[in-house]
Amino acid sequence: MxxxxxxxxxxxxxxxxxxxxxxxxxxxxxxxxxxxxxxxxVQYLDCDVEEPNGHIFLKPAIERVEEVGIPVPVIDKTKCTACGQCAEACEYNAIVVLKTALVFPELCHGCGGCRLVCPAGAIQERPRTIGVVETGHAGKIGFIQGRLNVGEPMSPPLIRAVKRAKANxxxxxxxxxxxxxxxxxxxxxxxxxxxxxxxxxxxxxxxxxxxxxxxxxxxxxxxxxxxxxxxxxxxxxxxxxxxxxxxxxxxxxxxxxxxxxxxxxxxxxxxxxxxxxxxxxxxxxxxxxxxxxx
Amino acid sequence: MKEVVVIxxxxxxxxxSVTAAFAALAGKSVLADCDVDAADLHLLLQPRVRRREEFRSGHEAVIRQADCTACGVCLEHCRFEAIRPAENGITFRVEAVACEGCGVCVRVCPVQAIDFPERVGGEWYVSDTRCGPMVHARLTPGGENSGKLVARIREEARGLAHTRSLNLVLVDGPPGIGCPVIASVTGASLVLIVTESTLSGLHDLGRVLDLTRHFKIPAMVCVNKWDINPSITGDIERQAVHRGARIAGRIRYDRAVTTAQLEGKTLWNWALRERNLMCARYGPRF
CATH class of the missing domain: 3.40.50.300 (P-loop containing nucleotide triphosphate hydrolases)
Structure with a gap:
């Protein structure tokens, strides 16, 4: 061309x-x-969100920073009956039930299964930030990168967010x-x-x-x-x-x-x-x- | 028992290359290859596999086409974009690589048309090498839960150290800072970070040191190919000290590393052989 x-x-x-x-x-x-x-x-998308390095070479001007979260359960203790159905439904062992249900957010994949099965309506979901998507330009190159928060195990939801940010x-x-x-x-x-x-x-x-x-x-x-x-x-x-x-x-x-x-x-x-x-x-x-x- | 993890x-x-050289230097230790995505340690240590186990990495949803009524409830509830139109264009199917095995679709399907079998996500092995027993694995390409596989390998390696009375476990870790890295470092005695004298190396070191600090694991830093950019090597070492890590040393850029790898030898064994060849040619004083 x-x-x-x-x-x-x-x-x-x-x-x-x-x-x-x-x-x-x-x-x-x-x-x-x-x-x-x-x-x-041309757009460049850095999907290596654990260690993004493209910015070192392209030196972009970042114009927008957006937080990316995954929905994690929040238990309403006044409604929780400790029936244990949420813990049983969770495939990731992110919920244990003692006197009430306890959530381990970093194990949660955000599938929403616990909320679906809770018979008491005691589970709401709130987004938990796992990283950011930064958008900008490096000269004429459209630039987007994801940056996973340190200590956060799961990168795929952030990678999908980086890809959603691209222009057509x-x-x-x-x-x-x-x-x-x-x-x-x-x-x-x-x-x-x-x-x-x-x-x-x-x-x-x-x-x-x-x-x-x-x-x-x-x-x-x-x-x-x-x-x-x-x-x-x-x-x-x-x-x-x-x-x-x-x-x-x-x-x-x-x-x-x-x-x-x-x-x-x-x-x-x-x-x-x-x-x-x-x-x-x-x-x-x-x-x-x-x-x-x- | 000490467990040293190289990331x-x-x-x-x-x-x-560093892990394999340490293995040869240590004489006898337990080796664990936790870079399950791209395991390469076996290429230098030539393990003889003694035991082979399936890695079960949770479950996966499978829609029975004959029973699917195409109601679309699963599609509505799946948060991982794993429900796709089937080939007939009417019913639905689950894209295996996108499925995270949460089981939500299995629960919501009004006609129970979704099976939820266990997923085999790879294999792991216990082997013998000239440097001691080795635990390693092969993740199915596209596999989930590599962190769980890493945890399984470390557990097995520590068990072997105990039963064989070996007091050192050497772990070859994965790159990055995500799930398999966290599974590799938590609870380790020491993390050795091998980096390189580039701005990318410097940038990534900062993040990986934040990670070891987050999990409160003592860290040491080694700059590989330090002479590619001595000034950045200085920056890296200053940053490492600043963030509470100790300096382990520098390794210069040398084609010998590639040569040793091409011969399937650890750097240490390769260097010993070279020395012996030189001695044979020029006498023992070489």
């Missing part, structure tokens, strides 16, 4: 990986910058948390395309296999980005060939890139890095349909 |  064109790509791209520290954020923020530079409408249209880049469990599912489950970032080492390969096992049943289109190409062996390429998974780009290992990353800088000025990113951008945008520009 | 906040800073 070029400036002045009537249409631009539209879609949601999730950047994920089984293993941590393979370069998800690096790819996500630099790709967002490349798209913005070309005049495309254009390209949306989701920076996923590492791993293969529920926070990753909450991030990638409805993406149009998933890029799995890995590195050519035994750890990288092992965790890529797991990530592929996660993505396939979700029926998402996906491909692999090999970061730090050259540090290890060829096993990732062989795996991708055997599994018919496209290798979207290979980012060469470069100490200058590591140093720029350490300082919180974008790396688009580093030639080898830029080439790989241009290739990745072209490859992924070809997967997305065109829409009329706003 | 990092930011992923990919070198937790597993």
């Amino acid at each position: 070029k400036y002045g064109s009537e249409t631009g790509p539209r879609g949601v791209l999730a950047i994920a990986s089984g293993k941590g520290g393979t370069g998800k954020t690096t790819v996500a923020v630099n790709l967002a910058a490349v798209l913005a530079e070309r005049g495309e409408a 249209g254009g390209v949306t880049i989701l920076d996923a948390p590492p791993g293969i469990s529920c926070p990753v599912v909450a991030t990638v489950c409805d993406a149009d395309y998933v890029a799995l970032v890995t590195e050519p080492t035994p750890f990288g390969l092992n965790d890529l296999r797991l990530a592929v096992e996660l993505i396939r049943p979700l029926k998402r289109r996906f491909g692999v980005v090999i970061n730090r190409a050259g540090i290890g062996n060829n096993a990732i390429r062989s795996f991708c060939r055997a599994e018919s998974i496209p290798v979207l780009a290979e980012i060469p290992d470069d100490r200058r890139a590591a140093e720029a990353y350490s300082r919180g800088e974008l790396m688009n000025a580093i030639p080898g890095f830029r080439n790989a990113l241009d290739q990745l951008e072209a490859r992924i945008m070809s997967e997305f349909p065109e829409e009329a520009r706003a | 990092s906040g930011k992923g990919g800073t070198g937790k597993t």
